[in-house]
Amino acid sequence: MVIERGEIVTLIGPNGSGKSTTAKLALGVLDADEGAVSRKLQLNASYVPQKLKLHRNLPLSVTRFLLLTKRAEKRQVADALRATQTEHLADVQMSNLSGGEFQRVLLSRAILSSPEFLVLDEPVQGVDFNGELALYKLIEDIRNRLDCGILLISHDLHVVMSATDRVICLNGHVCCSGTPDAVASSDEFKSLFGERAASSLALYKHRHDHEHLPDGSIRARDEDLAAVSSNSVDPFANGNDGDSGGSDVDFR
Numbered sequence: 001m002v003i004e005r006g007e008i009v010t011l012i013g014p015n016g017s018g019k020s021t022t023a024k025l026a027l028g029v030l031d032a033d034e035g036a037v038s039r040k041l042q043l044n045a046s047y048v049p050q051k052l053k054l055h056r057n058l059p060l061s062v063t064r065f066l067l068l069t070k071r072a073e074k075r076q077v078a079d080a081l082r083a084t085q086t087e088h089l090a091d092v093q094m095s096n097l098s099g100g101e102f103q104r105v106l107l108s109r110a111i112l113s114s115p116e117f118l119v120l121d122e123p124v125q126g127v128d129f130n131g132e133l134a135l136y137k138l139i140e141d142i143r144n145r146l147d148c149g150i151l152l153i154s155h156d157l158h159v160v161m162s163a164t165d166r167v168i169c170l171n172g173h174v175c176c177s178g179t180p181d182a183v184a185s186s187d188e189f190k191s192l193f194g195e196r197a198a199s200s201l202a203l204y205k206h207r208h209d210h211e212h213l214p215d216g217s218i219r220a221r222d223e224d225l226a227a228v229s230s231n232s233v234d235p236f237a238n239g240n241d242g243d244s245g246g247s248d249v250d251f252r
Contacts, residue, residue, distance in 0.1 A: 001168060005116060008143055008150045010160045010180075013170035019153045020050065022170065023119045026151055039117075046115035048106045050122045050153070056095045063090045066109045080108040083145065084138060100131035104138065111142055118142070120152045136161040 003009050011019045024030040025037050027045055066077055081087040084104040103123055124132040140163040143150050154160055160167055160180050169175040
């Protein structure tokens with residue numbers, strides 16, 4: 001698995017499949033037990049965690065939050081907030097932010113140092129549908145502005161942001177990968193969610209050649225089983241998934 005500068009790679013998979021662990025491997029927080037992990041020398045990376053809980057009584061403004069562990073000038077803070085359209089929240093207490101505002105502020109903090117590599121662990125979690133679309137557009141804008149590589153972890157197995165260059169499906173190993181199919185041409189999707197959603201989201205079709213058995217073992221699918229799988233709605237139903245080879249994850 002290779003992530004280049006200016007590329008958005010989305011990781012999907014069921015709970016416990018290794019998405020967050022893969023992100024920590026990419027950042028160097030964890031060491032690999034198998035395979036190889038390599039990063040650019042002195043890589044400037046930033047991370048937006050899946051969850052961040054702050055005590056509601058903690059007196060912490062947005063600006064102060066951005067500067068907790070980072071040194072930055074006022075101009076840099078203002079630029080980061082402006083890039084995420086949160087400059088009006090500079091003096092607001094973190095405890096008073098909505099879910100969408102909180103995620104935008106986390107992104108502001110992540111881009112404060114103009115990272116070359118940005119890891120986003122389920123950045124739209126807890127945000128409503130319109131907020132999700134807005135955050136996806138913001139992530140795309142950040143990629144275009146900084147020309148940074150982005151590793152985005154998604155909880156949705158089938159719908160990803162349309163700007164994604166590649167989708168990688170995990171379930172203990174790389175099960176399948178490919179480019180998402182754009183949903184802009186789907187009249188059904190447009191009628192349900194509108195033109196805005198059709199331009200921001202895309203569908204990903206899983207193509208698996210094996211299944212995960214209840215005992216944790218993996219069995220290759222025969223042609224008949226593959227035919228049944230290709231017509232199923234959810235490739236992870238009953239613990240099944242598949243892949244194009246089951247190779248080790250490798251960052252180069």
